[in-house]
Amino acid sequence: MAITAAMVKELREMSGAGMMDAKKALVENDGNMDAAIDWLRTKGLAKAAKKSDRVAAEGLVGVAVDGGRGVAIEINSETDFVAKNEDFQSLVREVAKVALQTGESIEVVKAADLNGDTVENVINGAIARIGENMTFRRMHLLEGETVVTYVHNAAAEGMGKIGVLVALNGPADKAQEIGKQFAMHIAATAPMSLSEATMDKDVVERELQVQTAKALEENATAAKPKPEQVIHNNIIPGRMKKFLAENTLLGQAFVINPDVTVEQAAKDAGVEITGFARVAVGEGVEKKEEDFAAEVAKTLAG
Known part of the structure; x- marks a missing residue:
């Protein structure tokens, strides 16, 4: 059966899945819409999409550094509980490594390879396994003669609630030593700019x-x-x-x-300090506040 653009559009609207996933689901199921939705659900893709309207304002900042290049990424989750999940922490760690090597932008990193699949698909898979919406929200790359990292409120090595990068020029040993102090300073004071x-x-x-x-x-x-x-x-x-x-x-x-x-x-x-980046989890995300009674009423109404 020929798969039309209108069919793909309809399935996307019904399931919330991405265009390529919706098309593949229809092809695999010979255009049968109900079967395609079930196919997406079994792959965890529809489940991930259905959670996309829920606010993800918790999570972790992951940092990675290699000589004169450092990266800080933010991956959000809905609850702080998930940030303590080893599966989620592994995801943050692996995405940070990919971002350090390929990160020109979030879009580039999402399309990059991670263990034989794209980063975006790996994140969607984690959403399906863990059961919470997740968002790869921000990424900062920094380069200099030396780049020093610091994580505040660490949940595991290289990740926590606040991640800081500092780029410095000068003797590497001195830059490493005082750079850590400058990074801690930045975590505490949150400067708006370098100068x-x-x-x-x-x-x-x-x-x-x-x-x-x-x-x-x-x-x-x-x-x-x-x-x-x-x-x-x-x-x-x-x-x-x-x-x-x-x-x-x-x-x-x-x-x-x-x-x-x-x-x-x-x-x-x-x-000489030549640049810095400070990333705090959930910074700038407006969290929806609903009391329990309102949430129950909303569920019953649905």
């Missing part, structure tokens, strides 16, 4: 507008208002300097020695 030069211009402009409006309003209600020139030439620039110092890695006070900035600590160690 003022690399910070998003829109973020800086928005902060400038906020600080300008705030300073002018405070001055308007002050018992002894300052000259407007003082506001614009001293107070606002001072506040912006403080904002940049607190939110750029090189400008922050080093947590190990708050008397010096991170930039100065790097210089004192004879190294």
Whole structure:
């Protein structure tokens, strides 16, 4: 029986399976829609797709490094319980290794080979086995003369709730030693950028507008208002300097020695920080909150 695009589209909508999987299911079952759905279910593909609307905001960040190249990936799950599952941890570890070797983008990694299958299919297989939605959400690659990694709240070696990469130039032994301290610093302080030069211009402009409006309003209600020139030439620039110092890695006070900035600590160690990445599980994911009664009502209504 000839398989048409309309048939593939219908099966995709009914099962949530991918286009190629839907087409293969129809071919294997001579166009029989019900049999194709059962085929997808037996392969775990329909089951995975049905879970795709559930929020995956837990999971793990996995890191891997090889000399001057490092990667941090985030694979999400629905519950923290799954993050403790050895099967899931193995998945994170293996995908991180593939990403380190082939990772130009998430799409490239998803299509890459992992034990004879694509990474995307391996993840779908894990969804079927473990029974929770999972999402390969983010990936950061970093290169430098030396790349150091750090994992906070580690669940297993090379993976945890926060993963950090730091790229440094300079003597490898010094870079490794202090690089670990810088990575821990980044995990704790979550800087927005490496330096003022690399910070998003829109973020800086928005902060400038906020600080300008705030300073002018405070001055308007002050018992002894300052000259407007003082506001614009001293107070606002001072506040912006403080904002940049607190939110750029090189400008922050080093947590190990708050008397010096991170930039100065790097210089004192004879190294230069050229880049970093910090990935925290579930960062930016909006979790759906439903009480138990609402969840029961929703189930009964369905």
